[in-house]
Amino acid sequence: MKKTVALLLLPALLLAGCSKDDVTPDTAPPVVVAPQTLEEQLANADWETTEVSKAVTWKYKRFNNLFNSNQSITILDIDLNAEGAKVDIPYVTSGFLKTSEGAARARATAAINGSFFDTSAGGSTVFFKKNGNIINTTRSGFTTYRENAGFAIGADGAVAVIKKPTQGWSSLSAVPTLLASGPLLVLNDAPVEQVQEAFNSNRHPRTAVGVTEANHLIAVVVDGRFTEAHGMTTEEVARLMHALCCVEAMNLDGGGSSTAWVRNRGVVNYPSDNNKFDHAGERGVATVITFMEE
Structure with a gap:
């Protein structure tokens, strides 16, 4: 009996023998992980990276939480400081030219689609000047915010993204090659506020395409209209281009036209024109921006 009582009292004795000072409460605040900035997300991502040539680097990444969405992004980083680096704009005035076809004709290292075009007859619907000759002027009634930026190539081959002057594109007589598009995304190293219209906000x-302070041309193709890739608003693209160090950047034709091509690999993004998440849905366009080395 005494043995039974002792066993019953043992837990109480043990508890009584523990002072409050022996128990250290966990008063440390919970660890809160700060959300990454867009720049950090891009910098820390495990990009698939291929050095296509001395001047051209191709990167690709699928994100499952960029802008709270699924995103599929192709980047072409062109070092315009590299010897022989050159940018050109093959085009057609009627009918259609696929990005891959324009790139192959130019013997390009890489290429992206250009600006807006007539989907029935072909040819540009926005201002386009090549080697001093005006090929097209912007069609009457064309939405102004979709042609407020210009991709310019100077006589010395220098590339710039410029804002449309008040006097209009034709006033830039000193610029031999210029392709209008829009909206303007980044200007003077700051994202540009976007017009709240469906074209922009959906x-x-x-x-x-954009240029950096270090004279790199950054061409970006964002896939969309798929579960795997939701696409972006122009505000999101503006933030993306600025996060990629572009001090000036502009939107080009998108939708089913969005195409990135790399030499010896073909179309490397996921064009949406065939409604399949593959590389086969390329659409014919009117202008193509090619990157090559002489």
Whole structure:
């Protein structure tokens, strides 16, 4: 009996023998992981990276939580400082030219689709000048915010993204080659506020191009209209281009036109024109921006 009582009292004795000072409460605040900035997300991502040539680097990444969405992004980084680096714009005035066809004709290293075009007859619907000759002027009634930026190539081959002057594109007589498009995304190293219209605020496949302070041309194709790739608004693309160090950037034709091509690999993004998440849905366009080395 005494043995039974002792066993019953043992837990109480043990508890009584423990002072409050022996128990250290966990007063440390919970660890809160700060959300990554867009720049950090891009910098920390495990990009598939291929050095296509001395001047051209191709990168690809699928994100499952960029802008709270699924995103499929192709980047072409062209070092314009590299010897022989050159940018050109093959085009057609009627009918259609696929990005891959324009690139092959130019013997390009890489290429992206250009600006807006007539989907019935072909040819550009926005201002386009090549080697001093005006090929097209912007069609009457064309939405102004979709042609407020210009992709310019100077006589010395220098590339720039410029804002449309008040006097219009024809006033830039000193610029021999210029392709209008829009909206303007980044200007003077700051994202540009976007007009709140469906073209801008809905998510679509997008193609954009920009230049950095270090004289790199950054061409980006964002896939869209798929479960795997939701596409972006122009505000999101503007933030993306700025996060990629572009001090000036502009939107090009998007939707089913958005295409990125790399030599010896073909179309490397996922064009949406065939409604399949594959590389076969390329659409014919009117202008193509090619990157090559002489």
